[in-house]
Amino acid sequence: MTPQSLDLTGIGKGFGADDVLKTIDLSVRPGEFLSLVGMSGCGKSTLLRIIAGLERPDRGQVSIGGTDVTETDPSDRNLAMVFQSYALYPHMSVRQNIATPLRMRRLSLGARMPLIGRMMSSANALQEIEASVMQAAETLQIAHLLDRKPAQLSGGQRQRVALARALVRSPAAFLMDEPLSNLDAKLRAHMRDELAALHRRLGATFIYVTHDQVEAMTMSDRIALMSEGRIEQLGTPDELYGQPATLTVARFIGTPSINLLPVEIGAEGVVRLFGQDLPIAAPVRHAGPATLGLRAEDLTITSEGLPLRVFRTEMHGADRFVHGHLLADETQHLTLRLSAGEQLAADADGIIHISFAAGRAHLFGADEARIATSLTERAAA
């Protein structure tokens, strides 16, 4: 089946008095790998379950490939889902697990019955199913495990079986609910590569729910970052990292977390940090308190600039993270990313001076939305 688009319009959902989802509009392009990312409780899993049909939206419309499926039973939506728990049928062998979606769709009810089923199903259909199962198993390199029960498999192998069960019937889209969160760190990194490769090979539409921004950043074509039942920003990983639309996005994306400093936008539009004018200008209508966001790698050590007292450095192989407090305000914690070879050059008190390229700074207003900035003349000078 060719990859399908998926459209959500005005989706809303509440449990009791709580609005879990507030008017979500989202279009997933055919063949796209889209991640829904956010803190736990942001509504991303509920949204995925609404797409799958496991949950009914209170309002709004779900359509797949242009067809409205809001009222369609999950079994008729032709979607495949990989669950966090894998949800493998424990009493079935791997082979039977993978064959289940095909048996449900290709065999008659009678042929699916125990005992009499074998007599009522055509040998042809069974052979076709067996061939598809074999193919899916080979794609995920689990052909040697087909006769085992899920209890006899490791976490990573169960994950592969769950994936094989999903891709055995070429669905309109794949839905994945934190599929890697039960794996250990190393296996998770490996499966990330495999999932991305699988997506490239199948060219299918993937909707991937995760709370791990690294997973979202590394695999996705686009990311929808959700918070409190709304989509904060929808864009490519580059856009979310380079141009975070809100403070929430800026905080969520990137390791180490973005450095945030309180600044003041003056009446003339000049941005002031601890009373000092920065070479950045903001539109005058945003005058008032604001937040300056600086990525760790955009901070550099200079001979003069903001004095910072270093209290810890963290070695990460190629990178070194330097943590310190600003002398101007000891409550402000900053993190710098240096390459491992770079000299820290702190003085006897452990104080370094830092500065940043004004063009790399992110400015957020009191409403937490991004403010477009321009460099002032002084910066050019």
Next chain:
Amino acid sequence: MTVALDMDVPADVTRTRRSTTERRMMWRAFLFVAPACLLLAAIYIIPILVLAVFSVTDYQLGALSTRFIGFDNFTHAFSDAVFLRSLKNTVIYAVIVIPLGVFLALGVALLVYNRKRSRAFWEAAYFLPVTATLVAMATVWQFLLHPSIGPVNAAIKWFGFEPVSFLSNPVLLIPTMAMIGVWQVLGFNMVLFLAGLTAIPKDLYEAARLDGAKSPIDRFLTVTWPMLGPTTLFVVVTTSISAFKVFETVAVLTKGRFGSETLLFDLYLEGFEYSNTGYAAALTLIFLVIILILSIGQTVHLDRKVHY
């Protein structure tokens, strides 16, 4: 060679030392299992042995002398018309009670499980018969099924049929008591099935729906039934045992009249009414063997299918 000998000495020393430790550990282990073993022996094993001894004698309760008669009691049992009839009755009773008691309970459990607010009420309602004494309840049933004053027959007459004498027509006796037996076990089995249903992970049902299991029958066959395997095994075994142990209904409702004896009732007659202790002991052994074969057979046979 000398080197090898030198090496052997410390090895031997450690071995003896280890074996003393091992022996001490073993004694300690015996000490720990002793209370359980003693209890088992006192409550189960010795009585069964005494029973076995009685079963090869013609001992009568209160008799001053007794005689060893070998397997006469057992051979007599299999030519005793009353015993054979009671065996047949018990089998018929079990054949009705086991499937109905298990599958009706499963059906009721499935219905009750999906109730949200009324679930507690239905659970209590179906469980009540389990808490009631069967002797008292049998009297109620006697009234309900009475040919002239019972409401059941009143209903049958209202529909224009002849009244049915449930408790005096020999053909209907065992099935009637089996129905009461089903009523009695239903609630308990339902609670067991409800516990089994609660233990099934929700996402299995969701996975099945996405896999295309649209009809509830498919979801039942793909998820519910196989996942309930261990529960079903347990329910079948306990229901079979309680079916073979049927006694109260017979004792209260028919007192064995019209050829309605069951195994336990016959045993009770021989042992306590006629004081044939030796013969009753032989019957008890036969009963024990039947129960053992049933439960071991079911467990071994079904365990292979339900285990995953």
